[in-house]
Amino acid sequence: MTRVWDVSVGDSTLVRRAREAVEEAAVAAGLNPARAGDAALTATELATNAVKYAGGGRIVAEVARDDWGNARALQILALDHGPGILDVDRAMADGYSTGGSLGSGLGACARACDHFEVDSVPGRGTLALARIAAPEHRGRFSGPAVTGGLHLPLGGHPESGDGLAFRSGSGHRTVMLADGLGHGAAAAEASDAAAGTVRRQAGEPPEALLRLLHAELRSTRGAAVAVVDIDESAHRLTFCGVGNVGARLHSNGRWETLLSQPGIVGAFGLRTPVPQRRAWNRGDMLVLHTDGLPSRWSPEGIEGMVTRDAALIAGRVFRDAGSAARPLRDDTAVAVALHTERFDGKRA
Known part of the structure; x- marks a missing residue:
């Protein structure tokens, strides 16, 4: 099942909780003590920054897979609704600080x-995204992922009723992307069966x-x-959906909504699924999301992140769709798929 460690960090007393949650997640990801230490350092820095500079935020940790489904890594996503960083490149450099510290926080995270x-x-x-793998799998997670996402369970439940699965071959x-009916353990069982x-x-x-x-x-x-x-x-994307999983495709300079047919997979009769085929070219982006995302969410502007990591883009979608004061109303998952050839001509 999709286990998620989601910690809201509203003040400095909760930084320790974020670190401990990530340490637990590191064990689930199969990290050795040294790599788990790197994860703990990263979580501590990101949680501290969220409190110090943004008035709080959240740390979300889960196990991520590579495109072939054979290797795992710990994924940490830090999100906040703070004032932002004017110069990210400068903030990543050692010695830069606006808070009177030694200024090695983000740079230390990047090295870890x-x-x-x-x-x-x-x-x-x-938003800050960190991925940390076991020594034998580090090479598989050393660059931006072209497929990825995040899960946010309702009410701090440890298991998400939504499930993302992807595999190349x-x-x-x-x-x-599956959204188990309802939420909690029974919903997680359904989405986990679909993912497997x-x-x-x-x-x-x-x-x-x-x-x-x-x-x-x-x-x-x-x-x-x-x-x-x-x-x-073949420059082709084929989509087929049943139920209320949302799908937005950015291609040829515009966003298009791909519609699913009514129904529930695994319950009652299933109408014959009707596939939708679209062109898929360099620079295209697909966003899938469950109905925990507000219906008013608009994808406009997200296409500008096409050279970034897929999970980081998913985090932006989630963060910008809500606010710090808006609680989740259901399990929420966002998945992003990108073309493997980026605009800079490099292949992921």
Whole structure:
């Protein structure tokens, strides 16, 4: 199941709680003591910065997978709605500080992590993404991920009722986001069953996967599910969804909403899934989200982050869709898929 460590850091007394939560998450990710220490250092720095400069924020830790589903890493995402950082590059340099400290915080985090990125918009807040892997898997997490996301369970529950799964192979990338009916352990059971099935059967057409998932989820309460197949050699994206998982595609300079058909996968009868096919080219972006995200959310402007890490973009979507004062109304998950060739011509 998707285990999430989500800690709100409103004052300095909660920094220790964030560190302890990340230490627990590091064990779940299979990190050795040295790498777990790097994770604890990173969490402490990010939580301290959120309190000192933004008046508070949240630290979200979970286990992330590589594109082939064979390696795991600890993912830490720090979010705040503070004043932002005017010059991120300068803030990352050792010796820079606006708070009278030695000024090595963000730079120390970057050195401790396999991948570390900061996104900050003055007046809207700051995001920091850290990924830390076991020594044998560090190379698989050393750059920006082209597929990733985050999970936020309702009410601080340790398990998310939403589930993201993705896997690459045979020239195809399969991405699935499931929203288990309701929330809590039973919802997590449904989304986890969907994720496990997709990891085993990745590469099947989305409509075939949905039919398979409908059978596999019969013993659960069911889920809303969106499945995507990306075939970059054919410049094609195929989407198929059932239920209320949202999908926004940015391609050819504009955003398009991809609609799912009504229903619940694993419950009652399933209408024949109808796939939607779209072009998929360099610079395109797909955002999937469960219904915990406010309906008023607009993707406009997110396309400017196309060269950034997919999970960092997902964090921006979540952060900008709400406010520090707005509590979650349901389990929330956001997933982002990017073209493997970025605008700078480099291949991820």
